Amino acid sequence: MHSGLLVMTADMLSNGIDSLIGNTLITQFIMVILEIVAIFAVISVAVIIQVYMERRVCGFIQDRLGPNRVGPFGILQTVADMIKLMSKEDIIPAKAERVLWGITPMLLFIPAALVYAVFPFDDGAIFTDLNIGIFFVLAVMSQSVLMFLIGGFASENKYSFIGGMRAVAQMLSSEIPMAFSIMAVVMVTGSLKMSTIVAAQSGTWFVFIQPLAFIIFIISMTMETNRTPFDLVEGESEIIAGPFTEYSGMRWALFFLAEYTNLLTAAVLTTTLFLGGWQGPVLPGIVWFIIKVFLMIFVFMWIRWTFPRTRIDQMMGFSWKILLPLALFNIIATGIGVYIYNWMY
Amino acid sequence: MQGKGLLTGLSVTIRHFFGKKVTVQYPEEKLPMSETFRGGKLVLDQKKCIGCRLCSMACPNEALDLTVETDENKKRHMKKYIHKSGRCLYCGFCVEACPTKAVTWDKNYAIACYTRTDLTYDAVKSDGRNETHE
Amino acid sequence: MTEAVSKVIRTEEYQLSMGPVHPSTHGVLQILLTLDGERVVKAVPCMGYLHRGIEKLMESRNYFQCMPYTDRLDYVSAMNNDFAYCRAVEKLAQLEVPERAQYIRVIMAELNRIASHMIFIGSLAVDVGATTGMIYPFRDRECILDIFNELCGARMTYSYIRIGGVKSDLSVKVIDMINVFLKNLSAMIDEYNDLLTGNEIFQHRLKNTSVITAEQALQLGLTGPMLRASGVNYDLRKDNAYSSYEDFIFDVPLGNSGDNWDRYIVRMKEMRQSAKIVKQALDGLPEGSVMAKVPKVLRPPKGEVYVTTEGPRGEVGYHIISDGTVKPYRVHIRRPSLINLQALDLMCRGYLVGDVVVAMSTIDPILGEVDC
Numbered sequence: 001m002h003s004g005l006l007v008m009t010a011d012m013l014s015n016g017i018d019s020l021i022g023n024t025l026i027t028q029f030i031m032v033i034l035e036i037v038a039i040f041a042v043i044s045v046a047v048i049i050q051v052y053m054e055r056r057v058c059g060f061i062q063d064r065l066g067p068n069r070v071g072p073f074g075i076l077q078t079v080a081d082m083i084k085l086m087s088k089e090d091i092i093p094a095k096a097e098r099v100l101w102g103i104t105p106m107l108l109f110i111p112a113a114l115v116y117a118v119f120p121f122d123d124g125a126i127f128t129d130l131n132i133g134i135f136f137v138l139a140v141m142s143q144s145v146l147m148f149l150i151g152g153f154a155s156e157n158k159y160s161f162i163g164g165m166r167a168v169a170q171m172l173s174s175e176i177p178m179a180f181s182i183m184a185v186v187m188v189t190g191s192l193k194m195s196t197i198v199a200a201q202s203g204t205w206f207v208f209i210q211p212l213a214f215i216i217f218i219i220s221m222t223m224e225t226n227r228t229p230f231d232l233v234e235g236e237s238e239i240i241a242g243p244f245t246e247y248s249g250m251r252w253a254l255f256f257l258a259e260y261t262n263l264l265t266a267a268v269l270t271t272t273l274f275l276g277g278w279q280g281p282v283l284p285g286i287v288w289f290i291i292k293v294f295l296m297i298f299v300f301m302w303i304r305w306t307f308p309r310t311r312i313d314q315m316m317g318f319s320w321k322i323l324l325p326l327a328l329f330n331i332i333a334t335g336i337g338v339y340i341y342n343w344m345y
Numbered sequence: 346m347q348g349k350g351l352l353t354g355l356s357v358t359i360r361h362f363f364g365k366k367v368t369v370q371y372p373e374e375k376l377p378m379s380e381t382f383r384g385g386k387l388v389l390d391q392k393k394c395i396g397c398r399l400c401s402m403a404c405p406n407e408a409l410d411l412t413v414e415t416d417e418n419k420k421r422h423m424k425k426y427i428h429k430s431g432r433c434l435y436c437g438f439c440v441e442a443c444p445t446k447a448v449t450w451d452k453n454y455a456i457a458c459y460t461r462t463d464l465t466y467d468a469v470k471s472d473g474r475n476e477t478h479e
Numbered sequence: 480m481t482e483a484v485s486k487v488i489r490t491e492e493y494q495l496s497m498g499p500v501h502p503s504t505h506g507v508l509q510i511l512l513t514l515d516g517e518r519v520v521k522a523v524p525c526m527g528y529l530h531r532g533i534e535k536l537m538e539s540r541n542y543f544q545c546m547p548y549t550d551r552l553d554y555v556s557a558m559n560n561d562f563a564y565c566r567a568v569e570k571l572a573q574l575e576v577p578e579r580a581q582y583i584r585v586i587m588a589e590l591n592r593i594a595s596h597m598i599f600i601g602s603l604a605v606d607v608g609a610t611t612g613m614i615y616p617f618r619d620r621e622c623i624l625d626i627f628n629e630l631c632g633a634r635m636t637y638s639y640i641r642i643g644g645v646k647s648d649l650s651v652k653v654i655d656m657i658n659v660f661l662k663n664l665s666a667m668i669d670e671y672n673d674l675l676t677g678n679e680i681f682q683h684r685l686k687n688t689s690v691i692t693a694e695q696a697l698q699l700g701l702t703g704p705m706l707r708a709s710g711v712n713y714d715l716r717k718d719n720a721y722s723s724y725e726d727f728i729f730d731v732p733l734g735n736s737g738d739n740w741d742r743y744i745v746r747m748k749e750m751r752q753s754a755k756i757v758k759q760a761l762d763g764l765p766e767g768s769v770m771a772k773v774p775k776v777l778r779p780p781k782g783e784v785y786v787t788t789e790g791p792r793g794e795v796g797y798h799i800i801s802d803g804t805v806k807p808y809r810v811h812i813r814r815p816s817l818i819n820l821q822a823l824d825l826m827c828r829g830y831l832v833g834d835v836v837v838a839m840s841t842i843d844p845i846l847g848e849v850d851c
């Protein structure tokens with residue numbers, strides 16, 4: 001039944017290992033390890049591509065060319081930056097809470113990567129198809145706020161501190177409208193399972209059925225990923241870099257990595273929930289999936305390089321007073337719609 | 346309506362995304378310098394110089410250190426024309442002040458150097474453009 | 480918060496030193512903020528990090544040699560500073576500037592005003608987080624810098640306006656460049672309007688923040704766009720016309736509420752007015768020489784003058800005392816940025832941290848001028 005390219009490859013691989021070792025348990029174990037490695041590989045490659053893309057998009061929008069020196073078309077620029085960051089001196093502020101301060105960047109990466117376990121990349125290509133998939137995503141994603149807070153506090157820097165406080169305020173206000181906008185999708189599908197949500201969109205994408213939810217979701221996702229117009233947590237003209245102010249070198253690179261992983265998460269989520277996931281004609285599912293994800297990433301970048309930043313009170317007022325009521329209204333409307341639909345058919 | 350401005354903004358940026366780029370790719374392409382460009386190093390044409398010191402007198406920041414020699418015919422000529430470019434304001438007063446137009450800019454703007462001593466050079470030793478003072 | 484609760488949860492104000500190493504202090508300015516959460520209780524600008532002692536340096540140079548230093552005060556609008564200085568010296572030495580030179584000075588001063596306002600728009604945009612909004616004005620400003628480069632060989636420190644006139648006459652190429660620029664300017668401003676002015680987020684950030692009433696503005700001695708944004712109609716180009724400004728028809732844009740938005744809009748409108756002036760001046764450029772008869776060694780008679788000129792940031796005043804020698808006895812410069820910066824505390828008090836950077840931007844200080 002599953003015909004996706006990824007699944008076929010995985011099956012082939014597992015059959016191969018199976019015939020080599022002949023023990024199903026060990027084969028499964030190896031496959032799990034391979035899958036974990038695959039997730040990290042996907043994330044790292046995606047981040048490198050995104051960073052390059054962000055610079056190029058930014059450059060093009062600003063009438064510049066962006067990086068075009070290192071390697072052909074500058075594609076190795078990110079690699080060069082990585083090398084630079086890795087070779088930097090590791091500076092720990094004298095007054096920082098060393099342990100907390102040190103583990104924050106690593107901890108931040110965990111929730112960012114964890115959500116990939118439940119994303120359907122292709123038909124059947126999902127690591128664990130939890131029956132509470134979307135709920136799991138929400139729960140895990142909201143963990144990252146803790147790291148921001150810890151990092152902000154542990155740095156013993158007032159800018160970081162303000163940034164940490166802002167992170168809490170912002171994530172709280174973004175997560176609730178986001179959850180409610182997802183709720184509408186869940187109501188239509190009748191399932192929290194990611195694969196079911198995607199399957200339900202084989203006819204019409206949810207972006208057409210739930211346009212309001214889509215817009216609310218995009219907006220709250222920009223808040224969630226700390227990107228302009230809601231990049232208050234690290235608003236560099238105000239609080240320098242927020243919680244990351246004191247981080248440099250490799251530690252800062254981890255923050256960077258988490259940030260772009262989150263952006264990827266945002267794009268993947270939007271694709272899964274509203275743009276029909278891996279579904280599309282002719283091309284294999286994984287290709288459609290990648291196209292859609294990068295289209296969404298482009299939209300997020302386009303927004304970032306166009307808009308100014310909001311102020312913290314405006315952002316909170318906007319999300320509590322406008323987004324949340326809208327999302328609630330959307331739920332009620334969806335409820336009525338679903339009821340009428342069921343009643344008619 | 347709220348939100349219209351946001352969309353207009355997005356349309357501006359997407360136009361530029363596909364539009365022509367304006368930057369000059371420096372090492373390959375170089376901007377032409379104007380006739381009047383003040384910058385680079387000073388070049389002294391020793392044949393023209395009459396050793397009147399008007400240039401160093403016009404200099405606001407004492408960036409010129411001249412050594413004038415009088416030869417047997419009572420004719421003055423420049424022995425050393427030290428330009429301390431670290432002090433220079435690039436105002437061009439020296440060039441303007443010269444009655445015989447003996448001193449000019451070489452208009453080579455890539456004059457960054459590694460050490461402080463490289464900033465000071467002797468303009469007499471040129472035609473030697475870009476030569477530093479040892 | 481009720482009494483009982485506030486006893487348990489102790490809150491306290493804290494100090495945040497914004498700058499001198501901070502991305503948005505426009506140079507090296509330190510703002511000592513006293514904050515209550517994110518709300519500003521007090522903002523004290525600490526300056527002096529860029530002090531070079533220019534006033535003192537001028538005392539040891541002759542009147543001509545002071546010119547390059549005035550360029551370095553407000554390096555973003557060096558023409559206007561040179562203009563102010565030259566007018567002061569000319570008044571001191573009773574020099575009559577030829578009309579053609581006066582017109583050329585006006586053209587250059589207004590072009591430089593446009594360039595300076597473009598910097599303002601750009602830095603305001605980047606301070607509210609719209610990076611692209613910074614790039615476009617800076618890109619367009621290059622056109623003006625190219626004109627200046629063609630004209631006098633420098634892009635920043637021009638030393639073009641000289642005591643008694645200007646350094647050189649306009650070449651045909653420069654006139655062409657100015658005409659082309661004027662033709663394009665309208666489209667450039669429209670683009671900023673599309674990208675920034677119309678943007679609701681931008682409007683929300685600027686409107687009703689950092690309000691200065693007309694009365695407060697006058698008490699603080701604000702000048703330039705800062706003052707006019709509060710609704711006070713005071714522009715030296717109109718009220719005390721100098722250098723043939725009376726020949727040109729232009730409006731003085733005024734704000735009414737004195738908030739950040741008005742300060743932005745006033746400058747936006749001023750750019751169009753400046754372009755209008757340049758156009759008129761170019762069309763009506765009189766014939767004649769561009770330099771008065773200035774003695775090679777200038778010894779102004781004993782005495783003192785105070786001459787003010789309308790710069791892009793406000794009133795640039797030069798107070799020069801002459802003791803009859805080739806060097807000024809004392810020069811004092813009224814730098815508009817310094818005086819406008821005094822309003823910072825008023826503009827920040829009670830607003831949020833995010834407003835501080837916006838307030839800073841709409842003051843539009845140039846630290847070279849603040850610290851002198």
Ligand code: SF4
Nearest residue numbers: 404433434436437439
């Ligand atoms: S350019 Fe100006 S500062 Fe430099 S040497 Fe010539 S006169 Fe002196």
Ligand code: SF4
Nearest residue numbers: 394395397398400443
């Ligand atoms: S360079 Fe010109 S001004 Fe200087 S000493 Fe020689 S002739 Fe005189």
